Amino acid sequence: MKNLRSLIRPLVRSLHAYVPGEQPKIPNLIKLNTNENPYPPSxxxxxxxxxxxxxxxxxxxxxxxxxxxxxxxxxxxxxxxxxxxxxxxxxxxxxxxxxxxxxxxxxxxxxxxxxxxxxxxxxxxxxxxxxxxxxxxxxxxxxxxxxxxxxxxxxxxxxxxxxxxxxxxxxxxxxxxxxxxxxxxxxxxxxxxxxxxxxxxxxxxxxxxxxxxxxxxxxxxxxxxxxxxxxxxxxxxxxxxxxxxxxxxxxxxxxxxxxxxxxxxxxxxxxxxxDLAYYERNFSRILATRERLRRELIGLGFEVVPSQTNFLFCKPPGPTAEEWLSALRDRRILVRWFRLPELARFLRITVGTDREAGALLKAVRDIVGRSRSGVD
Ligand SMILES: Cc1ncc(COP(=O)(O)O)c(C=O)c1O
The missing domain is CATH 3.40.640.10 (Type I PLP-dependent aspartate aminotransferase-like (Major domain))
Incomplete structure (x- = not known):
């Protein structure tokens, strides 16, 4: 068998491919990891x-x-x-x-x-x-x-x-x-x-x-x-x-x-x-949810970077951001974490619907409570 690796250009062999956010196969996850719009097309x-x-x-x-x-x-x-x-x-x-x-x-x-x-x-x-x-x-x-x-x-x-x-x-x-x-x-x-x-x-x-x-x-x-x-x-x-x-x-x-x-x-x-009017209504809903989420996360001890987007970049309190990623996943909520030294203390959370934001905040309160009482 020929060494196939030698057929690939050295440049391509040495590349670091882009890592997209997870598209989970498991149903019923709240997906707040790739900045998709939570509302359907018109x-x-x-x-x-x-x-x-x-x-x-x-x-x-x-x-x-x-x-x-x-x-x-x-x-x-x-x-x-x-x-x-x-x-x-x-x-x-x-x-x-x-x-x-x-x-x-x-x-x-x-x-x-x-x-x-x-x-x-x-x-x-x-x-x-x-x-x-x-x-x-x-x-x-x-x-x-x-x-x-x-x-x-x-x-x-x-x-x-x-x-x-x-x-x-x-x-x-x-x-x-x-x-x-x-x-x-x-x-x-x-x-x-x-x-x-x-x-x-x-x-x-x-x-x-x-x-x-x-x-x-x-x-x-x-x-x-x-x-x-x-x-x-x-x-x-x-x-x-x-x-x-x-x-x-x-x-x-x-x-x-x-x-x-x-x-x-x-x-x-x-x-x-x-159908632009339909989408503009959705933008307003997302901005209202973003503001609510931002306020409540700050109240729970997060540092949140001011956002002009449909996501919040924030430093969580207590456990490491990687631990937060897995604690949220255990509660069926997917957010984004980047394994880069300059980003590793942060989570990026897509602004979903109001209901999804409510579920996220409930999970966050649970994790904060457990971390304060030393349970997690
Ligand atoms: C800043 C930025 N530009 C471009 C894109 C890619 O968008 P598209 O889905 O049109 O390829 C993304 C997707 O995450 C993005 O975050």
Missing amino acids: PGVLRAVRKAVDERLRLYPDPTAEQLRDKLARLHSCRPSQVIVGNGSDELLALAVRAFVEPARIGQTAAARSRATVQFPWPCYSLYPVIAEAHGARTQAIPLKENYDLPSASALRRGGSWDFRAALTFITTPNAPSGRGYSLSQLDELCRAQKGVVVLDEAYVDFAAGNALALTKKHPHVLIARTFSKAYSLCFQRIGYFIGHEELIAALHSIRDSYNVNGLGQVAAQATLD
């Missing part, structure tokens, strides 16, 4: 998908998702040529690395190193280093401040650890896993300073006080990433999109798979855009 979306399931499944879908791009362009007051749709925004984030960043080589000049650099404030969405490394690019993590805010404007002007010539800068805004929002002026300053492409990843922006769409209209090198997964209850269908200058968008189109967006996903996303 009835109109379910009807549209059901209606599309017929003998047409044998045909390829629209390769450019034209109708969906038209609707998105109308929604965001731009041209369809400024929109690309992907198999989730994850696909487009990886395409951005391939389109804008050179693979790194040994012994490069400083300028060549920058052209091979993907940078991001850290901690942020942990997929970025994975897709950069898979491409053979350099990664540069710029530490956020202790309160998870971006480094100040003056630190930015002095340079700090930012590489202003980096080929690609990813900024999760509002951020994950911290949940913290950044101000438009902070983002504007950062975008102005950067010479390479900047992707503002707004996966959670519908739960935030504002968005940075204006920056892509102001700065041609800035792309906005959005997804139907989180706010629009459509993780299963895998639909994300970028908005930006048509030259950068055309570059992404030129390297994507021909039929990268599945047909039922296109149907579901279009129907979603016909």
